[in-house]
Amino acid sequence: MTSDGMAGAPSRLCTSLTGRAAPWAALRNAVLAAPVEGRALWLRGEAGIGKTALLDQAVSFASEQGMRVLRAAGTAPESGVAFDVLRRLVQPLLDRQDVLTASLRHCLEEAAAGTPPAVPAVAAATLALLGGIADEQPLLLAVDNLPWVDAPSAGVLAFLQRRLTAAPLVLICALRAEDASGLDTTGADVWDLAPLTPAESAAVLRHRRPDLPAKTRARLVREAAGNPLALVGSASRTGCSPNAFQVSAPAALSPGDQLEHDFALRLNALPPGTRFLLLLHALAGHEERSIRVALEAADAAGAAASEDTLVAAERSGLVRLQHARLTFLHPLVRTSLVRTASAPDLRRAHAALAAVLPHDDERRATHLASAVAGTDDGVADHLVEVARRTIRRGGHHEAATLLERAARLSARPETRGARLTAAANAAAIGGQPAVAARLLAEAEDNGVAADSRPLWELTDAYVRFEVDGDFSPAATRLPALLAHLPHRTPTADDAVPDTLHFLLHLTAAFSGDPALQDALRAEQPFHGAVARFCFDLWNRPALQAPGGTRRLRHLIAALSPEEEIQQAWQLLWIAAALDCVGEHAQLWHRVVQRAPYLTQAHVSLATCGDDYLRGRWDRCISVSRQGANTAREQGCGFHARLFRLTEAAAHAARGRQTKAEAILERIEPWARERGQSYILRRIISIRAVLALSLGKDETAYALAALLTPPGTFPEQEPHAQHMFLTLVEAAVRTGRRAEALRHVAAGHTIRMGDVGPRHAFLLAAAEAMGAEGEDAHTLSEAAYAMPGADAWPFELARLHLRHGAWLRIAHRPEEARAHLLTAHTHFTRLKAEAWELRAAEELRAAGTVVARARPTEVWQLSPQELRIARLVASGLSNGQIAERLKVSPRTVGTHLYKIFPKVNVASRAALAHAVREAYDR
Structure with missing residues (x-):
C-alpha cells in the first residue's frame, strides 16, 4: 500500500467528517455493495477540502469489511514516468500466477519493470488480474491526486472505470477541482465537495479546540472560508508564541492556496x-x-x-x-x-x-x-535516443513528451523545428491529435527544415483527417510527397515512408479519389507481398480469389515478430476484407501489446466488426460505444464515427430503426460534406439490411443494387460480400429471381467460394435462396453442412427461415417446422425482434404457435451453467458461488468462460442483466 500520508487511518489534520454525510454515505454504500457490483467514485474539490480525509476513512472502512486495499497517488515529478502509478498499485499482486495467463502476466511484469507494452494490453491484463482476485476478495483501489497520475496509468484507470460493474471492485479517486478538466468521468459518480457552512465549521472547531473563546472561533471560521484543513491548521497554531508564523498569507488567496502558503512558511x-x-x-x-x-x-x-x-x-x-x-x-x-x-x-x-x-x-x-538552465544539445540528444527506444516498444505518447523536451533544450531553431515535428508525429500516432496540432504549429514557428518538411506535411494531413475526417490536405499533398520520397536525404525522418503509405491507403480507400488510387497503384512495385495483397483486396475485390484466407495465413506465418508490428495495419485490413479477423485473434493480441494507438484503434474497430459478423451483437454494441467514447475523448472524431457505424449495423440487423437511424442521420451529413464515399456506402449498406429486417423488400433491393448491381463487383466496394446475400434475398422476395441468379453466377465466376469460409457459406446460402423446387431443399441442406456455417448465425437463420417457408408452401409441415424453429431460436438469441416475429408468423402458418421464448431456453446452458448464471445475477462473487455449489472458484470461472459466449455477453454485469431480464419477462 502506498500513499501520501497514513494508509488506513483518518488524516491527522481532520478528525471529523462533519458536513460530508452525503459523499461518505456514497463511499460507504459502494464498499458495502462491492461483493455485488463494482463502482467508481470521484472526490473533487479544492485543496484541503477533505478529499484525503474521506479517502482515508473509506480505506479504513473497507479494510474493516474484509476488502483488500490498493493505494497510490500521482505526483508531478513522476507524471511523465509511464505506468508508475499502475506499477505501485498492482506490484503486490503479481505473484498470483493462478489468475493470469502467461501472456497477460508477462504484459504486467513488463509494465512493472518500466518497459511497458501498449496501454490497451496493460489495461486488459490489469482488469483480468484485479477481476480474478476480486472474485475471491473484493478490492478497493484508492487513487489520490488523479490529475498527476501518469498518462498510461490514467488510461488504464479510465478503462477499469468503464467496466467496474463486471467485478467486485471499487475505485475511488481524489482530485483538485481546478485540475479536473479533460479527465474522463465515464462510469464514475462525481462528488463535488463544497466548503463547510459556518455552522459546520464551528462544530469542527468545538470538537478540535473546545478551549477557544467564541470570538476567536468566529474569526477562524471566517478566515478558513469553509476549508476544513485551513480551519484545523489555524486552530492548531492558535496559542503559539508571538514570533511564530509572523508572515500571513495574502487575503486574496483561496483556502487551498492559503494552505500551500502555510506549508511554504513551515x-x-x-x-x-x-x-x-x-x-x-x-x-x-x-x-x-x-x-x-x-x-x-x-x-x-x-x-x-x-x-x-x-x-x-x-x-x-x-x-x-x-x-x-x-x-x-x-x-x-x-x-x-x-x-x-x-x-x-x-x-x-x-x-x-x-x-x-x-x-x-x-x-x-x-x-x-x-537540471539544465537554457539549452544543452548533449542532453537533448540523449532524450531523443530514449524517445526512439520508447517508440520501438509502442510508447509514442511518452516519446512525444521526450521529443518536445529535447526540442526545448536544442540550441538551433532548425533542430528545434525538426524535433517538434517528430514529437507531433509521435503524438498523432499515439492518439493525441490536439497535442500534435500544437506541436506542429510550434515547429512552424521555429522553422521546419527541408528534410523535416515531408514529415510535417504528412503529420498535419493525418491529424486533420483523424480529427474531423478532412482528407483534402492529404489529397493535395500526397502526390508531391510521393515524388519527393525517392530523393530523400539520409537525414530525413524514418517515419516518413510508413506514415505516407498508411495515409495514402487510408485516404484512397475512404475518399474513393481516382487520383489517389492511381498514386497508390503506382506505389505497389516498391512494397512487399502484404502491401500488394492489401491493395488488391481494397481496390480490386474481384481478385480476392482464389484462396484469400489461406494466402493470408501463409503471409502471417512467414513474418518475424518485428514484421508483424510493422505490417499490422495492412494485415488487419486484409483480414477485414476477407471476413477472417476472428481467425487471427492471437495475432491481434500480440500486436495490441506493442502497437501504438493508430493500430490499436483499427484492431478494436475490426474486432467489433467481427463481433457483428459472428452475431455477438450485445458485445459489438457495447465495445463500439466504448470505442467511440474513447476516440472522442482523445479528439479522434473520425474513428469515433466509424465505431458508431458498427453499432448502427447491429441495431439495423435487429430491426431497431429508431436507434440505427439516430446514428446514421448524425453521420451522413458530416460524411457527405467531406466526400467520405466509403462511409456513405457503409450507410447505404446498413440501411439496406435495416429495410430487409423490417420487411421493406423493395427498398432493400434498391439500396443493395446501388452498391453492387446484380452480376457485378465494383472496385469501389471492397466488402461486396457484405451485400451479397442481402441483394439476392431482396431480389428473390421482390420477384427478381433472374437478377438473383445473375449475381450468384457472378460469385461463381470470380470463385468467391474459394476465398474463405464465410465467402463460401454466403455463396452457398445465396444459391439456395435463389433456387426453386427440390433444388432449394438440396442446396439449403448443403449450405448447412458447410464447415463453420454456424459461425454466421444471422445469415444461417435467414436461410433456415427461407427454407422453412418453402417447405411449408410445398406442404411439408414437419420439415418446415424444424427449420422455422431453428430460425426462431437463432433470432431470439440475437435479439433480432423483427426477424423473430417473422419466424413466429411462419410457424403459425405451419400449424405451430410459439410463445416468445425466454432467452434462457435458447442459450443452451447446462443445468450447472444455468445455476451459476442465476447466482451471478443474485450478486454473488465467484468465491461465494463456489462455496454455495461446493466447487472451486477456478471451476466457477471456467464455467463463466463458457457461459459468456452462449449468452452473447462479455461481462458479469451484462450476464446478470440478461438473466434478470429473462426471468422478469
Whole structure:
C-alpha cells in the first residue's frame, strides 16, 4: 500500500467528517455493495477540502469489511514516468500466477519493470488480474491526486472505470477541482465537495479546540472560508508564541492556496539541509526506495544527510518517518516543496537524482533535462535516443513528451523545428491529435527544415483527417510527397515512408479519389507481398480469389515478430476484407501489446466488426460505444464515427430503426460534406439490411443494387460480400429471381467460394435462396453442412427461415417446422425482434404457435451453467458461488468462460442483466 500520508487511518489534520454525510454515505454504500457490483467514485474539490480525509476513512472502512486495499497517488515529478502509478498499485499482486495467463502476466511484469507494452494490453491484463482476485476478495483501489497520475496509468484507470460493474471492485479517486478538466468521468459518480457552512465549521472547531473563546472561533471560521484543513491548521497554531508564523498569507488567496502558503512558511523554517533532502524526496517519487535514492542524491550533491536531518524533518510535523519510509502529511507539502524551491536548487536536485539513477532509467533522462538552465544539445540528444527506444516498444505518447523536451533544450531553431515535428508525429500516432496540432504549429514557428518538411506535411494531413475526417490536405499533398520520397536525404525522418503509405491507403480507400488510387497503384512495385495483397483486396475485390484466407495465413506465418508490428495495419485490413479477423485473434493480441494507438484503434474497430459478423451483437454494441467514447475523448472524431457505424449495423440487423437511424442521420451529413464515399456506402449498406429486417423488400433491393448491381463487383466496394446475400434475398422476395441468379453466377465466376469460409457459406446460402423446387431443399441442406456455417448465425437463420417457408408452401409441415424453429431460436438469441416475429408468423402458418421464448431456453446452458448464471445475477462473487455449489472458484470461472459466449455477453454485469431480464419477462 502506498500513499501520501497514513494508509488506513483518518488524516491527522481532520478528525471529523462533519458536513460530508452525503459523499461518505456514497463511499460507504459502494464498499458495502462491492461483493455485488463494482463502482467508481470521484472526490473533487479544492485543496484541503477533505478529499484525503474521506479517502482515508473509506480505506479504513473497507479494510474493516474484509476488502483488500490498493493505494497510490500521482505526483508531478513522476507524471511523465509511464505506468508508475499502475506499477505501485498492482506490484503486490503479481505473484498470483493462478489468475493470469502467461501472456497477460508477462504484459504486467513488463509494465512493472518500466518497459511497458501498449496501454490497451496493460489495461486488459490489469482488469483480468484485479477481476480474478476480486472474485475471491473484493478490492478497493484508492487513487489520490488523479490529475498527476501518469498518462498510461490514467488510461488504464479510465478503462477499469468503464467496466467496474463486471467485478467486485471499487475505485475511488481524489482530485483538485481546478485540475479536473479533460479527465474522463465515464462510469464514475462525481462528488463535488463544497466548503463547510459556518455552522459546520464551528462544530469542527468545538470538537478540535473546545478551549477557544467564541470570538476567536468566529474569526477562524471566517478566515478558513469553509476549508476544513485551513480551519484545523489555524486552530492548531492558535496559542503559539508571538514570533511564530509572523508572515500571513495574502487575503486574496483561496483556502487551498492559503494552505500551500502555510506549508511554504513551515518549510522555510527548516534547516537548509533538511529542506533540500525533502525536495530530493519529493522529486524522487513514491517508490519504496525513494528515501534511499534521496539520501544517495544528497550525498552526490555534497549535502550528505545525517540522522539529525531526518529527525528535524519529522519534527516539522510535515512528514512522518516510519520503517525507513518517509511520507508527506499532505500532497500539498510535496507540491509546496517543488513550487517554492529556487531554480538553482531545483536544477541541483534534478542533477543529483540523475547522478544516482541507472543510465537506462527513463527518469534519469527527465531529471537530466530538468537540471539544465537554457539549452544543452548533449542532453537533448540523449532524450531523443530514449524517445526512439520508447517508440520501438509502442510508447509514442511518452516519446512525444521526450521529443518536445529535447526540442526545448536544442540550441538551433532548425533542430528545434525538426524535433517538434517528430514529437507531433509521435503524438498523432499515439492518439493525441490536439497535442500534435500544437506541436506542429510550434515547429512552424521555429522553422521546419527541408528534410523535416515531408514529415510535417504528412503529420498535419493525418491529424486533420483523424480529427474531423478532412482528407483534402492529404489529397493535395500526397502526390508531391510521393515524388519527393525517392530523393530523400539520409537525414530525413524514418517515419516518413510508413506514415505516407498508411495515409495514402487510408485516404484512397475512404475518399474513393481516382487520383489517389492511381498514386497508390503506382506505389505497389516498391512494397512487399502484404502491401500488394492489401491493395488488391481494397481496390480490386474481384481478385480476392482464389484462396484469400489461406494466402493470408501463409503471409502471417512467414513474418518475424518485428514484421508483424510493422505490417499490422495492412494485415488487419486484409483480414477485414476477407471476413477472417476472428481467425487471427492471437495475432491481434500480440500486436495490441506493442502497437501504438493508430493500430490499436483499427484492431478494436475490426474486432467489433467481427463481433457483428459472428452475431455477438450485445458485445459489438457495447465495445463500439466504448470505442467511440474513447476516440472522442482523445479528439479522434473520425474513428469515433466509424465505431458508431458498427453499432448502427447491429441495431439495423435487429430491426431497431429508431436507434440505427439516430446514428446514421448524425453521420451522413458530416460524411457527405467531406466526400467520405466509403462511409456513405457503409450507410447505404446498413440501411439496406435495416429495410430487409423490417420487411421493406423493395427498398432493400434498391439500396443493395446501388452498391453492387446484380452480376457485378465494383472496385469501389471492397466488402461486396457484405451485400451479397442481402441483394439476392431482396431480389428473390421482390420477384427478381433472374437478377438473383445473375449475381450468384457472378460469385461463381470470380470463385468467391474459394476465398474463405464465410465467402463460401454466403455463396452457398445465396444459391439456395435463389433456387426453386427440390433444388432449394438440396442446396439449403448443403449450405448447412458447410464447415463453420454456424459461425454466421444471422445469415444461417435467414436461410433456415427461407427454407422453412418453402417447405411449408410445398406442404411439408414437419420439415418446415424444424427449420422455422431453428430460425426462431437463432433470432431470439440475437435479439433480432423483427426477424423473430417473422419466424413466429411462419410457424403459425405451419400449424405451430410459439410463445416468445425466454432467452434462457435458447442459450443452451447446462443445468450447472444455468445455476451459476442465476447466482451471478443474485450478486454473488465467484468465491461465494463456489462455496454455495461446493466447487472451486477456478471451476466457477471456467464455467463463466463458457457461459459468456452462449449468452452473447462479455461481462458479469451484462450476464446478470440478461438473466434478470429473462426471468422478469
